[in-house]
Amino acid sequence: MKLVLALLTILAAPIAQAKESVTVGLASNFSELSTVSFSPFGGYFKDAINLAISDNQKILDKSQIEIVLQDFDYGKDEINVLKKAKEAALSRSIVVMGYNYSSPALLSAPIHVEQKLPVIYPSASANRLSTFGKYVHLGSFSNKFMVETLAKIVSQTIKAKKVLVLAAVDCAYCMDLVKSFEEEIKEYDTEIVKTIQLLEKDSDFTKVAEEAKKLKFDAVFVPCQELTAARLISALTEAGITKPFLGADGWGNEGSEFFRVLKGKKFTGYSVTHWHPKLATQKSKKFVADYLKRFNKLPNDTSVLAYDSMTLLIQTLAKTKPLTRENLEKNLSLVKTFDGITGKAYWGAHQAPRKDIVVLKTTDTGFAIDQIKAVARE
Amino acid sequence: MSKTKSLKGRVSDISIYSFICMSVVMFVCFWAYSVKKNHIAIAQIKSELSLNLKNQTSQFLRSYLLPEQRAGMDLILAGIRNDESLDEIKILESVSDIPNNFTDCKLNETAVTTCSTKNFAITSVIAPLHDSEKTYAYLFKARKNSSAKSVSDAMQFAGAAVFIIALAFFVIYLRLRNLTAKQLPDSMDQLTKWIEAEIEGKEIENITLGFSELEDLKKKISTVIERANKSREQAIIGQVTSGIMHDIKTPLHSIVTATHLVDEQRADSEDRPMLLENLFNMCRNNIPLIREIIETTLDGNRNIQINKSTANLRDTIDKAIAVTKEFSRFRNVSVEVDAPAELFVDYDSTQFARVVNNLLKNGIEAAAETSTTPKVKISATQNEKNINLIVEDSGIGFKGSPDKAFRAFRTTKVRGTGLGLLISKKIVEAHNGKIKASNGSTYGGARMEVELPLGG
Numbered sequence: 165m166k167l168v169l170a171l172l173t174i175l176a177a178p179i180a181q182a183k184e185s186v187t188v189g190l191a192s193n194f195s196e197l198s199t200v201s202f203s204p205f206g207g208y209f210k211d212a213i214n215l216a217i218s219d220n221q222k223i224l225d226k227s228q229i230e231i232v233l234q235d236f237d238y239g240k241d242e243i244n245v246l247k248k249a250k251e252a253a254l255s256r257s258i259v260v261m262g263y264n265y266s267s268p269a270l271l272s273a274p275i276h277v278e279q280k281l282p283v284i285y286p287s288a289s290a291n292r293l294s295t296f297g298k299y300v301h302l303g304s305f306s307n308k309f310m311v312e313t314l315a316k317i318v319s320q321t322i323k324a325k326k327v328l329v330l331a332a333v334d335c336a337y338c339m340d341l342v343k344s345f346e347e348e349i350k351e352y353d354t355e356i357v358k359t360i361q362l363l364e365k366d367s368d369f370t371k372v373a374e375e376a377k378k379l380k381f382d383a384v385f386v387p388c389q390e391l392t393a394a395r396l397i398s399a400l401t402e403a404g405i406t407k408p409f410l411g412a413d414g415w416g417n418e419g420s421e422f423f424r425v426l427k428g429k430k431f432t433g434y435s436v437t438h439w440h441p442k443l444a445t446q447k448s449k450k451f452v453a454d455y456l457k458r459f460n461k462l463p464n465d466t467s468v469l470a471y472d473s474m475t476l477l478i479q480t481l482a483k484t485k486p487l488t489r490e491n492l493e494k495n496l497s498l499v500k501t502f503d504g505i506t507g508k509a510y511w512g513a514h515q516a517p518r519k520d521i522v523v524l525k526t527t528d529t530g531f532a533i534d535q536i537k538a539v540a541r542e
Numbered sequence: 543m544s545k546t547k548s549l550k551g552r553v554s555d556i557s558i559y560s561f562i563c564m565s566v567v568m569f570v571c572f573w574a575y576s577v578k579k580n581h582i583a584i585a586q587i588k589s590e591l592s593l594n595l596k597n598q599t600s601q602f603l604r605s606y607l608l609p610e611q612r613a614g615m616d617l618i619l620a621g622i623r624n625d626e627s628l629d630e631i632k633i634l635e636s637v638s639d640i641p642n643n644f645t646d647c648k649l650n651e652t653a654v655t656t657c658s659t660k661n662f663a664i665t666s667v668i669a670p671l672h673d674s675e676k677t678y679a680y681l682f683k684a685r686k687n688s689s690a691k692s693v694s695d696a697m698q699f700a701g702a703a704v705f706i707i708a709l710a711f712f713v714i715y716l717r718l719r720n721l722t723a724k725q726l727p728d729s730m731d732q733l734t735k736w737i738e739a740e741i742e743g744k745e746i747e748n749i750t751l752g753f754s755e756l757e758d759l760k761k762k763i764s765t766v767i768e769r770a771n772k773s774r775e776q777a778i779i780g781q782v783t784s785g786i787m788h789d790i791k792t793p794l795h796s797i798v799t800a801t802h803l804v805d806e807q808r809a810d811s812e813d814r815p816m817l818l819e820n821l822f823n824m825c826r827n828n829i830p831l832i833r834e835i836i837e838t839t840l841d842g843n844r845n846i847q848i849n850k851s852t853a854n855l856r857d858t859i860d861k862a863i864a865v866t867k868e869f870s871r872f873r874n875v876s877v878e879v880d881a882p883a884e885l886f887v888d889y890d891s892t893q894f895a896r897v898v899n900n901l902l903k904n905g906i907e908a909a910a911e912t913s914t915t916p917k918v919k920i921s922a923t924q925n926e927k928n929i930n931l932i933v934e935d936s937g938i939g940f941k942g943s944p945d946k947a948f949r950a951f952r953t954t955k956v957r958g959t960g961l962g963l964l965i966s967k968k969i970v971e972a973h974n975g976k977i978k979a980s981n982g983s984t985y986g987g988a989r990m991e992v993e994l995p996l997g998g
Contacts, residue, residue, distance in 0.1 A: 242600075243604060267608060267611075333611065334611060340610050362617075366621075
C-alpha cells in the first residue's frame with residue numbers, strides 16, 4: 165500500500181509541479197553605485213523583491229506560478245530609461261516594477277501606457293504619475309499627499325508665518341514638491357518669503373546660505389534628496405541659521421548618510437516618510453529581522469516599498485488567469501486596499517494611494533518617529 | 543654690348559630685393575603661424591566645449607521632457623555658461639534659433655556639429671537632445687576664440703614689423719648709397735690720383751682711401767708700377783741706347799773712316815792735307831747731326847720751348863717736301879700737296895718744321911713698305927679759329943688704337959727711336975694745338991691731323 169501510494173505520488177508529482185512561468189521586469193539603476201557604499205541604489209530594491217518572492221512562495225506555489233525576474237538596468241543616466249522601457253515593452257515581461265524615483269517614473273510612464281505594459285512604481289511620488297491612467301500603478305503616496313502633512317506641521321507645529329523654500333530646479337521630484345507646497349500653503353496663514361533656485365548637482369551651497377541669511381523667515385523647506393538636503397542644511401547651519409528645516413521622503417528614514425554629511429551640526433528638522441525601521445508593528449519587526457538576517461543590513465524605505473508592491477503583485481498574479489498583460493492590468497486596477505509593512509493603503513482609480521504617513525523629527529544623531537498619521541479609507 | 547651696372551645700382555637692387563623677400567617671407571610666416579595657431583585654438587575650443595557634452599545633453603533632455611524641470615533649464619544654462627566661460631549657451635528648437643552671426647551652421651539630429659562666425663572669432667558646438675528615436679531640441683554652446691583676435695593682432699604686428707624693417711632697410715640703403723656714390727668714388731679718385739702721381743714719379747701727400755681693401759690694392763698697384771717702371775726704364779735705356787747708337791752709327795762711321803784715312807797717311811804725305819780736309823768736312827757735317835740726334839732723344843723726355851712769330855706755314859710745308867724729296871724719290875713714293883699759298887699763323891717755324899718733316903717722313907716710309915702705288919698727301923685748310931694740317935698715306939694704317947702711336951718707343955719701324963710722334967705731339971701741344979692719329983679713308987692708310995690755333 166505504501167508502495168502504491170508512493171508510486172502514485174511520484175506519477176502525480178510532474179502534473180502537480182507544472183507551473184506557469186511569468187516574467188516580471190525589474191527596472192532600476194542597478195549598475196549605478198552610490199556616492200557612499202552604504203546605499204547602492206538598485207540593490208535595496210532587488211533584495212526586497214527577492215525577499216517578497218520568498219515570503220510569498222506559498223501563494224505562488226498554490227497558483228502554480230513561477231516568477232522569472234528580468235532586469236532592465238538604466239544605470240546612472242536617467243535618459244536610458246526611455247530605451248529600457250521600450251526594451252521591456254518588447255520583452256516577455258507581463259509587468260514591470262521599479263523606476264524607483266520620480267524622474268525615471270515620469271519618463272517611462274508614457275511608454276508603458278503606449279505599449280500597454282502594466283508598470284508598478286513602488287516609491288515614485290510625482291503628482292503627475294496619477295494622471296496617466298491605465299497601466300500605471302503607484303505603490304506610494306504622492307508629493308501632494310506629503311505636502312498636506314508638511315503644511316500642517318509648518319502652520320500648527322512650528323507655527324511659521326514665513327517660509328524660505330530651497331528649490332533644486334534640476335530635480336523633478338523636488339520641483340513637484342515645491343509646486344505642491346506653494347499651492348497648499350495658501351490654505352494657511354503662512355507666506356513663502358522667497359524660493360531660492362539651486363542645482364541638485366552642486367555640492368557647495370555657500371552662496372545659497374549667504375542669500376538666505378539676508379532674509380527673514382521662520383522655517384526652511386528643503387524638498388531635496390538625502391545628500392543635497394544634508395549639504396544645504398549644513399551650509400545654512402554654518403551660516404548661523406537656526407530655524408527649523410522641513411523635508412519630504414527624499415531625506416530618507418535611516419539617516420546614516422544624512423547625518424554623516426552634517427557632521428554633528430545641531431538643527432531642528434521635520435520630514436515625512438513611508439516607514440521607519442523602528443516602527444513597532446509586528447509586520448515591520450518581522451520584515452526588518454528577516455531582511456537583516458538575509459542581507460546582513462537594515463532595510464530602507466526603497467526596500468520596504470518594493471517589498472509591499474511585490475507582495476501586492478504576487479497576490480494579484482495569483483488571481484490572474486490567464487496570465488496576460490491585459491488580464492493583469494485589469495486585476496491591478498481592481499485593487500483598492502492593501503495592508504502591508506508600510507501600513508494600510510487605499511487607492512482610487514489609477515491614483516496614488518492614501519497611506520499612513522510617518523512624521524520624523526531629527527535628533528542629534530538621526531531621525532526619530534514623531535508621529536504616525538494613519539489615514540482612513542475615504 | 544651690355545651695359546655694366548654700377549656698384550650703386552647693384553647695392554640698390556640687392557637692398558630692394560632683400561627687403562621684398564624678407565617682408566614677404568616674414569608676412570607669410572606670420573600669417574601661417576597665426577592661421578595655424580587659430581586652427582589649434584579652434585580645435586581646442588571644440589574639444590573643451592565637447593568635454594561634458596554627453597552629461598549636459600542628457601541633463602537637458604531630461605529637463606526638456608519633464609515639465610517639472612523645464613523651468614530650471616535657465617539656471618542650468620547659466621551654471622554651465624559660468625563654469626565653461628561661454629559667450630553664449632541656449633537651447634535651439636530649430637535652425638532659425640541659431641544666432642545670425644554664425645555662418646554655415648547645420649543641425650544634425652544624431653551627431654554633434656560645429657560652426658563659427660565669419661572671422662572665426664567665436665566657435666560653437668551644437669549637440670542634439672535626442673533619445674534613440676527622436677530629437678527634441680539642440681544644445682548650443684559658443685565661446686570666443688582669443689586667437690582670432692591674435693590673428694588680427696599678429697597681422698598688425700606683422701605690418702608694424704614690415705614698416706620697421708622698411709625703415710631699417712631705408713637707413714641701410716642711404717648709408718650704402720652714400721658709400722657707393724660718394725665715399726667709394728672719392729676713394730677711387732684718390733687712388734687714381736695716386737696712381738698718376740706714382741707713374742709720373744711725383745710725391746703726393748694726404749691720400750686717404752677710406753677702405754682697407756683699397757689700401758691693399760694700392761700696395762699691389764705700387765708693386766706692379768715699380769716692376770713696370772723698372773722694366774720700362776730698362777726698355778727705355780735699351781731703346782734709347784739702341785736708337786742713339788743706331789742713328790749716330792752712320793755719321794760716326796763717316797768720321798771714323800775719315801780718321802782712319804788720315805791715320806794711314808804719313809805725316810809728310812801729300813794726300814794728308816786733303817784727307818784732313820775731308821775729316822774736317824765729315825766732322826762739320828756729322829757732328830751737328832749727331833748733336834741733333836742726341837737732342838731729339840733728350841726732347842722726348844723734357845718740355846719743349848717754342849718761340850712764336852707770324853709766318854707762312856706753306857713755306858714750312860714746302861721745305862719739308864724739299865728735305866724729303868730724295869727720301870721719297872728713293873722709295874718711289876709720290877707726294878701730293880693740297881694747301882693754299884698763304885697760311886699765316888703765329889708759330890715756331892723751326893720746331894714746327896720738325897713736326898711736318900716727321901709726319902711726312904713717317905708717311906713716306908709707311909707707304910713705301912706696304913703699298914704697290916705708294917702715295918702720301920699733305921693738305922692744309924684754314925677756318926676762323928684753326929689751321930688744319932693733314933698727312934695721309936697709303937700704308938696699312940694703325941693696328942689697334944692709333945693713340946698709342948704717340949707713346950714713346952712705340953715705333954713699328956725697324957729703324958728709329960720711336961720718339962718722333964711723341965716729340966711732334968709735344969711741339970703741337972706747346973702751340974696749344976692738337977694732333978690726332980687715325981686710319982684714313984682717302985688712301986686706306988694712316989691719317990695724321992694737326993690742328994693749330996690761329997691765335998697761338
